[in-house]
Amino acid sequence: MPLNNDADATQDELVQLIAPNGERRSNAAYDRWVSDVDDAALQALYEDMIVIRRIDAEATALQRQGELALWPPLLGQEAAQIGSGRALREDDFVFSSYRENGVAYCRGVDLTDLLRVWRGNASAGWDPYAINMAPPQVIIGAQTLHATGYAMGVLADGADSVAVTYFGDGATSQGDVNEAMVFAASYQAPVIFFCQNNHWAISEPVGLQAHVPIAHRAPGFGIPSVRVDGNDVLACLAVTREALDRARTGGGPTFIEAVTYRMGPHTTADDPTRYRDANELEDWAAKDPIARLAALLDARGLLSAEVADSVKATADDVAARLREGCISMPEPQVLDVFKHVYSEPNSWLDRQQDSYEQYLKYFDSADADTAASNSSREVNR
Amino acid sequence: MSPVIKEFRLPDLGEGLTESEIVAWHVAVGDTVELNQVIADVETAKAVVELPSPYAGVVAKLHEQPGTVVEVGSPIVSFDVPGSGGPSTNSPDASADTNDDDAPPPKREPNLVGYGAAVEKTGRPARRARRSSGAAEPAAPVRAAEPVGAPVMAEAPQPSVPAEAQLERPRSTPPVRKLARDLGIDLTALNGSGPQGLITREDVLAEQQKSAQEGSGQQGSDRGVQSAETGGAPASRMNGERETRTPIKGVRKHTAAAMVASAFTAPHVTEFLTVDVTASMDLLARLKTSRAFADVRITPLVLVAKALCIALDRNPTLNSRWDEAAQEIVQHHYVNLGIAAATPRGLVVPNVRDAHTLGLRELADALKGLTETARAGKTSPADLSGGTISITNVGVFGIDAGTPILNPGEAAILAMGSVRKMPWEYQNEIALRQVMTLSLSFDHRLVDGEQGSRFLADIGTILSDPGMVLTMV
Numbered sequence: 001m002p003l004n005n006d007a008d009a010t011q012d013e014l015v016q017l018i019a020p021n022g023e024r025r026s027n028a029a030y031d032r033w034v035s036d037v038d039d040a041a042l043q044a045l046y047e048d049m050i051v052i053r054r055i056d057a058e059a060t061a062l063q064r065q066g067e068l069a070l071w072p073p074l075l076g077q078e079a080a081q082i083g084s085g086r087a088l089r090e091d092d093f094v095f096s097s098y099r100e101n102g103v104a105y106c107r108g109v110d111l112t113d114l115l116r117v118w119r120g121n122a123s124a125g126w127d128p129y130a131i132n133m134a135p136p137q138v139i140i141g142a143q144t145l146h147a148t149g150y151a152m153g154v155l156a157d158g159a160d161s162v163a164v165t166y167f168g169d170g171a172t173s174q175g176d177v178n179e180a181m182v183f184a185a186s187y188q189a190p191v192i193f194f195c196q197n198n199h200w201a202i203s204e205p206v207g208l209q210a211h212v213p214i215a216h217r218a219p220g221f222g223i224p225s226v227r228v229d230g231n232d233v234l235a236c237l238a239v240t241r242e243a244l245d246r247a248r249t250g251g252g253p254t255f256i257e258a259v260t261y262r263m264g265p266h267t268t269a270d271d272p273t274r275y276r277d278a279n280e281l282e283d284w285a286a287k288d289p290i291a292r293l294a295a296l297l298d299a300r301g302l303l304s305a306e307v308a309d310s311v312k313a314t315a316d317d318v319a320a321r322l323r324e325g326c327i328s329m330p331e332p333q334v335l336d337v338f339k340h341v342y343s344e345p346n347s348w349l350d351r352q353q354d355s356y357e358q359y360l361k362y363f364d365s366a367d368a369d370t371a372a373s374n375s376s377r378e379v380n381r
Numbered sequence: 382m383s384p385v386i387k388e389f390r391l392p393d394l395g396e397g398l399t400e401s402e403i404v405a406w407h408v409a410v411g412d413t414v415e416l417n418q419v420i421a422d423v424e425t426a427k428a429v430v431e432l433p434s435p436y437a438g439v440v441a442k443l444h445e446q447p448g449t450v451v452e453v454g455s456p457i458v459s460f461d462v463p464g465s466g467g468p469s470t471n472s473p474d475a476s477a478d479t480n481d482d483d484a485p486p487p488k489r490e491p492n493l494v495g496y497g498a499a500v501e502k503t504g505r506p507a508r509r510a511r512r513s514s515g516a517a518e519p520a521a522p523v524r525a526a527e528p529v530g531a532p533v534m535a536e537a538p539q540p541s542v543p544a545e546a547q548l549e550r551p552r553s554t555p556p557v558r559k560l561a562r563d564l565g566i567d568l569t570a571l572n573g574s575g576p577q578g579l580i581t582r583e584d585v586l587a588e589q590q591k592s593a594q595e596g597s598g599q600q601g602s603d604r605g606v607q608s609a610e611t612g613g614a615p616a617s618r619m620n621g622e623r624e625t626r627t628p629i630k631g632v633r634k635h636t637a638a639a640m641v642a643s644a645f646t647a648p649h650v651t652e653f654l655t656v657d658v659t660a661s662m663d664l665l666a667r668l669k670t671s672r673a674f675a676d677v678r679i680t681p682l683v684l685v686a687k688a689l690c691i692a693l694d695r696n697p698t699l700n701s702r703w704d705e706a707a708q709e710i711v712q713h714h715y716v717n718l719g720i721a722a723a724t725p726r727g728l729v730v731p732n733v734r735d736a737h738t739l740g741l742r743e744l745a746d747a748l749k750g751l752t753e754t755a756r757a758g759k760t761s762p763a764d765l766s767g768g769t770i771s772i773t774n775v776g777v778f779g780i781d782a783g784t785p786i787l788n789p790g791e792a793a794i795l796a797m798g799s800v801r802k803m804p805w806e807y808q809n810e811i812a813l814r815q816v817m818t819l820s821l822s823f824d825h826r827l828v829d830g831e832q833g834s835r836f837l838a839d840i841g842t843i844l845s846d847p848g849m850v851l852t853m854v
Contacts, residue, residue, distance in 0.1 A: 057417075058417070061417045061433040063394075064430060064431070064432055064433050065389075065392060065432075066392025066393070066435075067435075069393075070396060265428070268394070268430075269396045269428075271427050271429065271430075274428075323416075
């Protein structure tokens with residue numbers, strides 16, 4: 001049997017509602033899931049994508065300027081994140097990897113909180129229960145287990161909210177993701193496995209680890225799956241809504257493979273030109289998620305200069321607030337390291353903190369104040 | 382609105398990079414730049430990246446030429462930035478502390494993902510100079526160790542040095558601190574002989590030897606007691622010493638006192654009887670299959686205990702006590718049957734109350750509970766007092782016989798040996814039979830040889846032919 005090294009071989013299976021040229025494709029199965037998306041809603045999706053692309057660009061610049069230690073860009077994956085993120089209800093819960101900053105934006109994350117971790121100022125930037133989204137998981141794929149466990153809890157509570165976990169194509173080779181799918185299927189847990197297949201697990205192309213489309217694995221676990229054009233915001237919205245509906249009505253888990261492309265580096269510390277072909281980048285640039293929605297809006301007369309200016313103003317404002325929040329973020333205090341270790345008072349930790357406070361008093365106060373922030377200061381210089 | 386010069390220093394563009402090469406400048410001195418406008422291409426060990434301008438302003442100076450390799454932290458470009466209202470005026474890049482810092486930034490080692498960071502050999506991670514030695518403006522005392530609930534392991538008593546004086550813990554290493562704690566030696570009282578006053582293992586051992594000589598003959602010194610309480614292996618064993626001195630205390634001390642009191646007040650007589658217990662063992666085997674005894678474990682000890690109670694009824698003087706103070710002999714009309722048990726804490730002899738009233742099954746249950754409680758170290762003092770006669774089962778150690786010492790206040794103690802298959806006379810032939818030796822010690826003040834012998838013979842008769850119980854009760 002010849003090996004199929006191209007996990008994209010079955011392009012025809014992709015759910016697509018907006019073609020790369022901006023043409024609206026009708027789809028008997030999925031049109032009904034977006035029948036309520038009117039002109040204003042389409043414009044809102046467009047603005048969302050512009051804004052998160054701008055957040056991404058600004059954060060990348062901040063890293064280049066020494067204000068962030070690292071940043072994992074989402075460039076090219078805006079439709080997958082906005083389409084799925086905007087489908088969620090407030091009481092759904094997101095368990096993401098480190099790249100879903102667009103989803104976090106949909107959840108209403110504070111812009112400064114979004115950067116805390118990447119500036120090295122905190123281990124977690126926000127209160128997960130404030131926006132029903134867990135802090136970004138850096139361990140590849142671990143969040144899928146958390147989501148499945150949460151979904152099993154939802155079942156136990158008798159609620160109809162849904163856990164949504166985001167991960168990449170590389171994570172599907174991890175044990176955690178496979179274990180999570182076994183449990184999700186066994187318990188028929190209301191969880192959505194949202195895989196953004198962006199074609200590159202750092203420098204490893206997806207074809208190396210997936211000889212069949214990734215979505216084809218899920219039925220082996222007893223989980224229905226769908227492949228969607230991950231650069232089509234409307235299609236991503238539709239398939240996510242369908243999966244949410246299934247989960248809320250006792251239908252159990254769904255696996256969504258959003259086929260997209262990471263246009264930027266893996267992180268700001270990566271140089272993708274060393275391992276991938278410039279032609280490939282060009283091919284995918286032609287399928288840009290924002291350009292195709294812009295073309296659709298334009299064709300319908302929904303992208304007047306007025307609208308474009310308004311969207312740009314929103315993006316500019318978000319970028320300015322993001323930058324201001326980043327560079328004015330107070331350095332963490334030395335003793336902050338003792339916070340958030342235990343949820344309740346702990347006498348042993350109190351003692352350690354007490355001893356450490358006394359230790360710090362051996363030094364000149366100015367010296368002690370700068371002790372903890374020293375390393376980050378060096379990075380900034 | 383006077384312009385302000387803002388200096389931009391090369392940041393770490395990857396994770397843990399030390400230097401980058403300026404590949405090209407996209408701006409020249411005098412150019413006006415927007416925020417985030419690309420001003421240069423920079424090549425790091427990982428990638429060529431575009432450098433976006435951190436300020437909106439006019440380029441005032443390019444510090445480095447294209448082709449130059451620049452260390453992270455070195456200034457590369459300066460800007461004239463409008464003095465007020467600029468979005469970046471409070472950038473930490475221009476914070477005051479960079480100006481008086483003429484020394485070159487510390488040499489950085491490349492740290493590529495997956496290789497870990499090199500240990501910094503200079504600067505901050507080195508031990509910083511202390512402000513002063515203790516005396517000046519002492520900080521609030523370090524809170525002395527105190528019991529703090531569940532997670533804390535047993536802590537040795539802390540040296541009672543006033544906390545104010547103990548500004549800093551004496552310099553030593555964790556294993557040496559452990560050693561000192563085990564030996565009960567106060568580190569603050571020592572002068573370290575190591576570098577910078579480091580207290581070494583030898584210092585601690587020397588102190589121990591010194592105090593051992595000073596306090597020789599002083600039984601159970603505080604230090605020794607601590608050593609025992611911490612429960613660790615005596616530290617001296619590791620150091621190749623030829624003897625270990627352990628203070629006499631606890632169960633060992635009580636055991637010793639009881640044995641001395643018993644051995645030198647009650648004149649002991651010990652008698653032996655070896656009996657063919659094959660019939661008893663057969664009985665045990667039958668009981669195991671009996672529904673009535675399905676869920677209890679009947680052992681030879683249970684049978685011996687029951688036999689002892691029956692024999693005691695016929696020979697009551699074995700169940701009596703010598704009351705020296707009252708000059709009276711106390712005859713018990715009940716049996717509190719003591720069982721010698723080896724426990725982690727040492728020898729204890731808890732007793733089964735009113736054992737004479739218990740049937741075989743109840744006796745089995747009581748003995749099982751008794752030994753389990755003892756082995757778990759949970760025997761209550763009440764269970765240890767008031768015994769009237771005892772059994773010691775040396776058979777479990779593979780021993781045949783011995784001369785047991787009486788539990789103080791009791792008139793007799795029976796040692797049961799192990800059950801062995803031996804060639805034995807059986808129906809005028811030599812046969813392989815199951816044989817056990819019984820050793821009975823009794824207090825000759827209370828019990829004559831005749832009574833003791835009859836008692837022992839009765840037990841032997843029951844064990845060799847359980848049916849003979851019918852003739853005794």
